[in-house]
Amino acid sequence: MPFVRLLIAASIMLVAAWIPPAQAETTRQAMPETMAMLRHAIAAQTVEGKGQVPAFAQYLADKLESAGFSRSDIEIIPVEHTAALVVHYRGSDKSLKPILLSGHMDVVAANPKDWQRDPFKLVEGNGYLYGRGVADMKTNVIALVETFMRLKREHFVPKREMILVFSGDEETDMASTRELARRHHDAAFLLNADAGGGTYDAHYQPVVYDIQAAEKTYADFQLTVTSAGGHSSEPDAPKNAIYRLARALENIAAYQFPVQHDAITLASLKATGEHSSGPIAEAMRAFAANPDDAKAAATLSADPAYVGQIRTTCIATMLDGGHALNALPQRADANINCRIFPGTHVASVQAALVKVIDDPSVRITVRQPPPVESPASPLREDVVDAVTATIRERFAGVDVVPGMSAGASDSMYFRNAGVPSYGVDPTFSKPNDAFAHGLNEKLRASEVPAALDFWHSLLTRLTK
Amino acid sequence: MATHRTLLLGSLILAFGCPPLLAAETTAQAMPEYMDMLAHAISVQTVQGKDQVPALAGYFADKLEAAGFAKADIETFPVGHTEALVVRYRGKGEGKPFIVHGHMDVVPANAEGWSDHAPFKLVKDGPYYYGRGVADMKDQTVALVETFMRLKREGFVPRRDIILALTGDEETDEFTAEAVADRYRAAEFALDADGWSGEYDANLKPVMFGVVAAEKGYADFLVTATSPGGHSSEPNPDNAIYKLSAAMQKIAAYPFPVKYNGITLASFKAMSAHMRGALAESLHRFAEHPGDAKAAAVISADPAYVGQIRTTCVATELAAGHARNALPEKATANVNCRIFPGVTVAAVQQQLQRAVADPAIKVSVQDPAPVLGPISYPVLPQVMTVVTQTVRQRFPGLEVIPVMIPASSDSRHFRNHGVPTYGVSPAFAKPGDVHAHGYNERILASELPASLDFWHALLPALAGAK
Secondary structure, three states: OHHHHHHHHHHHHHHHOOOOOOOOOOHHHHHHHHHHHHHHHHHOOOOOOOOOHHHHHHHHHHHHHHOOOOHHHEEEEEEOOEEEEEEEEOOOOOOOOOEEEEEEOOOOOOOHHHOOOOOOOOEEEOOEEEOOOOOOOHHHHHHHHHHHHHHHHOOOOOOOOEEEEEEOOOOOOOHHHHHHHHHOOOOOEEEEOOOOEEEEOOOOOEEEEEEEEEEOEEEEEEEEEEOOOEEOOOOOHHHOHHHHHHHHHHHHHHOOOOEOOOHHHHHHHHHHHHOOOOHHHHHHHHHHHOOOOHHHHHHHHOOOOOHHHHEOEEEEEEEEEOOOOOEEOOEEEEEEEEEEOOOOOHHHHHHHHHHHHOOOOEEEEEOOOOOOOOOOOOOOHHHHHHHHHHHHHHOOOOOEEEEEEOOOOOHHHHHHOOOOEEEOOOOEEOOOOOOOOOOOOEEEOOHHHHHHHHHHHHHHHHHO | OHHHHHHHHHHHHHHOOOOOOOOOOOHHHHHHHHHHHHHHHHHOOOOOOOOOHHHHHHHHHHHHHHOOOOHHHEEEEEEOOEEEEEEEEOOOOOOOOEEEEEEOOOOOOOHHHOOOOOOOOOEEEOOEEEOOOOOOOHHHHHHHHHHHHHHHHOOOOOOOOEEEEEEOOOOOOOHHHHHHHHHOOOOOOEEEOOOOOEEEOOOOOEEEEEEEEEEOEEEEEEEEEEOOOEEOOOOOOOOHHHHHHHHHHHHHHOOOOEOOOHHHHHHHHHHHOOOOOHHHHHHHHHHHOOOOHHHHHHHHOOOOOHHHOEOEEEEEEEEEOOOOOEEOOEEEEEEEEEEOOOOOHHHHHHHHHHHHOOOOOEEEEOOOOOOOOOOOOOOOHHHHHHHHHHHHHHOOOOOEEEEEEOOOOOHHHHHHOOOOEEEOOOOEEOOOOOOOOOOOOEEEOOHHHHHHHHHHHHHHHHHOOO
């Protein structure tokens, strides 16, 4: 009986609103459309100050509408000079809280003069895709949009609603992220395509897959040194603001914050260490077995990709000083970007910097927006199982482990607002290979179809 | 009879339409007009990028025209967004003209560092006037304009032409000075009012007056460090900012070789005779034993004197990074050098590269290409005599000697075109007291009327009265 009734119900639906039976699209079929959108996405210079995010959001909105999303389910929220994009994929069971799917449309600035290739042009070669945003994170933005379009064209109806929440200033102010978290915090959980992800070894063999379940606190500190200035023909080296700032920066460069650990980082290091070889892998295993192993800690600390797993890290990222070529500087500033281990307070990092700089004439302030501390997310079995199954469709048997991200992602605002958040970037990369934020940002070309496979499989699995 | 004839002559002149013989104006009478013009000049933000020099030049041109200068004798030399103002005080054509020059532009000023005063407002506070340009050098620019107006109103006619040249980019590119110097290369000599001539001791007693006959070469070097960049959550120790910081420390500590010449040794001897303390002793010893290491160390420790015995280089600007959360791909510093006469730009570049001791850090010469001017020494006797007399009208018996300044100015462009050029600025100051280019730039109020006195006496004496 239930079976018959279901059939009848289905017939009624077909009569009421006739929908042609659609075939599932293969990833191969979806690739040309994906690459065309990615090409457009890389060309859109969604860097701070250019005001290009709203146009890019509109482009994505138009694509989604053409695939069958109703206009009322697509919302572009202007936030200052940028915008957030929200797309509802309505579910059949209204009693279930939605799943949020998070990404960001903006990219870090890139100076074309310093790049070997035009940063705002998608270039393929040597098995890689090159371009600003190709790794961080327009490929996943496009893969999520493409997957929504594909599922819609296939007439897939999830039980649980899915909502795309794309921010427009993740790399800078995160004002659009705060706005998204303010509006959409009544959710079951959030999957962030800009965190977590897989690690390849040197031969592009998968090592481990990481679900980001916690992240370090992001804080920017400003160092400011002032001096009386004056005519540059009367140089007074000991008072020079630039020289005093330079000494402070040298002290910071030489300083290491204390070694720290928690359950997530130990599990993550253990799994990564077990699936690779060499001195770093050995150090990971040793550290996971005994976090007091100073030698292991030193080895990990020497690797930029892993030092953040065991310490708070602070590094100088910007400088600004002086006001004329022929005048002594009246002011010199530096930005110190810190990634603070969960459980450590921003104020204590500031105090440590004061001590390290050891010069009361160097002023240290916390920059706006205020740092956001977010709790680690409890590991949901359904999420971990679905992600593990999906990843193993590509790489059978690969270990999937929780991890702590050293970067500040959009998730921190959602975690802060009470939404458990998991970073599940489907792409794999070699450590230090992506140059996200830097010169010649790149991504293995193989990761694009893999991302389409992943999202299609994961989202149907979680919402069927 | 004699009286009668004189009267008759006077009537004849009046009948032929010659200007009436007017009463000389006193400096006290000229001061209100001067202070009004100075207040206006300070308020015009003639910094690079604001394109306000033409407005100030137009203001001066109107004032000069109102005082009786023919429109045809007031000319502008536009270069880009700035310009030079050139005013010819026509004489009787007896002898080559001479030039007196200054500049209308100023160094930028960040208001936040100025203690109680807005930088672009002339403010009296205690014994000082404050404001950007009040000492470098709108005080003299306006004093020269005022003196030209005053002499014209007095009916003064020089024997030879006096060319007043006010440039518009001395603090930056010096293109307008080059344009003017190129045009007036036939001048006998030039006086640069942008001088550092008169020095007071701590009790405001005059020490000496320097006639600037040599200046150091000026060059800006760009020091560039690069690194691969990347995400700041993966803090690669190969960081352009840290590499540049290390380079800055090394440049700060680098000892450029001790140097001297006839001008510096003579000026040390004269200066030290009027000073007391370790510095005076060291200057004296250095003059007696050129290059003496112990004396050189003491002199080098004083920012106001180190430039007299060495090439100096100092970091003046910094820039790095492209985002707070991204590792820097590039970090740069400008290093401003004042090069001892006889030392080449290339030699200084090599010294900086050696100081940095890191071949991965690039040291390049910034545009515009540096111009190193020759020395205008010995000083023309007529100039030396007249300047000395004029200075001693204010400070009887004061020593007036040729000096080298550690700074550089528009002068080198005139010198390079074959015009001997001497820096003579009538404003006296204690060393380090004026804060030129810095916060709270100031000048002693006493120096303003003294400047009017000086130019009013000096220019007719050099040009020859009718």
